[in-house]
Amino acid sequence: MIDSTAAPLPPTLAPDTRSPALRTEAGTPGVSRVLVVDDESSIRQAIARFLRERGYDVHVCGSGPAALALLEHERFVVMLCDIRMPEMSGLEVVPRALELDRDLAVLMLTAVNEAGAATEALSRGALDYLVKPVAFVDLQAAVERAVHRRQLEIDRRNVERHIREEVMLRTMELEKEKAALHALTIGIAETLINAMEAKDLYLRGHSRRVAELAASVAEALGLDADVVENIRLAGRLHDIGKIGIREDILNKPGALTDDEYAHVKEHVRIGMEILEPLHHIPEALEYIHDHHEHFDGTGYPRGKRGTDISIGGRILTACDAFDAMTSRRAFREAFDEKQTIEHLEAEVGRLLDPAVFAALEKVVGRRMTLTFIDDRHA
Numbered sequence: 001m002i003d004s005t006a007a008p009l010p011p012t013l014a015p016d017t018r019s020p021a022l023r024t025e026a027g028t029p030g031v032s033r034v035l036v037v038d039d040e041s042s043i044r045q046a047i048a049r050f051l052r053e054r055g056y057d058v059h060v061c062g063s064g065p066a067a068l069a070l071l072e073h074e075r076f077v078v079m080l081c082d083i084r085m086p087e088m089s090g091l092e093v094v095p096r097a098l099e100l101d102r103d104l105a106v107l108m109l110t111a112v113n114e115a116g117a118a119t120e121a122l123s124r125g126a127l128d129y130l131v132k133p134v135a136f137v138d139l140q141a142a143v144e145r146a147v148h149r150r151q152l153e154i155d156r157r158n159v160e161r162h163i164r165e166e167v168m169l170r171t172m173e174l175e176k177e178k179a180a181l182h183a184l185t186i187g188i189a190e191t192l193i194n195a196m197e198a199k200d201l202y203l204r205g206h207s208r209r210v211a212e213l214a215a216s217v218a219e220a221l222g223l224d225a226d227v228v229e230n231i232r233l234a235g236r237l238h239d240i241g242k243i244g245i246r247e248d249i250l251n252k253p254g255a256l257t258d259d260e261y262a263h264v265k266e267h268v269r270i271g272m273e274i275l276e277p278l279h280h281i282p283e284a285l286e287y288i289h290d291h292h293e294h295f296d297g298t299g300y301p302r303g304k305r306g307t308d309i310s311i312g313g314r315i316l317t318a319c320d321a322f323d324a325m326t327s328r329r330a331f332r333e334a335f336d337e338k339q340t341i342e343h344l345e346a347e348v349g350r351l352l353d354p355a356v357f358a359a360l361e362k363v364v365g366r367r368m369t370l371t372f373i374d375d376r377h378a
């Protein structure tokens, strides 16, 4: 049924209200095509003559196979099909005809004693049945009803298809806008970090270096590509909370007081607050949250331990420490990579996950070899 209170349909989807005889199989102006299938010549000719007089374009077939052969190449709006035929029963014809043309409206012609077969035909997809001998007035009404019901069904499918396509299109547009917005948000966060790091000679490039090293370590651990990318992203954003830390403390040469250290530790909480709107990167956020956790449970902010700490968090901890040591600070010179690895080895099981340290050692070792080769060719 069509709901008359519903919003008006677009013109191409509005129900076809023209006379049933003036609808073709495609719903375009013309004449409805009707196929009459009956083994009794006198019946099919009488039906054909009657319907032609009422403006239908009628074709006749004397058997099921002949009708199916015709349906292979031609489209009809209605098929009137006898049930009892010698070669192939109408019951067999119906499903095969509907396979060839699912829009075909099928009416069965049955004898009085074939009520069971008629019901069976309905269950196989026929719309209605007429009992022979057929009164012409009933025939005309049944054909008109069938044409109308078929049209309603086609309209319904068109509306459904239109809605599906529209929903798909809107979803795609939304996804695209969302992705653009996400990229923009991450871009803004990165700009903030670059601006912050640019002010500090010792911090300059820290996030970018941690991100690249962490991604290499993640790859060396054989993690999936999407995890690697989330770890790279987390590396880029991990220290964004330092925006909220006093510059004099961030740049202070020498050791921090307990209060100052407590203030620096706040950068993880502040960072999580800044990044909170980035719901689309929950994994990266979790890694950032964990980037100061220690493998033995003595880190912050949540004191997580061992493999309770996310893999991204464990990797960032190691790479953060590596980059801090290999960078020059106001109060000391940079350690070289070999010294740093030796120092970090002592932290395995305390600050560092053993597996992550092993991967870091491998990545740094490979990098030192490449640098050595580069130097020789310089």
Ligand SMILES: [Fe+2]
Pocket (backbone or CB within 6 Å): 238, 239, 267, 291, 292
């Ligand atoms: Fe940090």
Ligand SMILES: [Fe+2]
Pocket (backbone or CB within 6 Å): 206, 210, 238, 239, 320
């Ligand atoms: Fe850091």
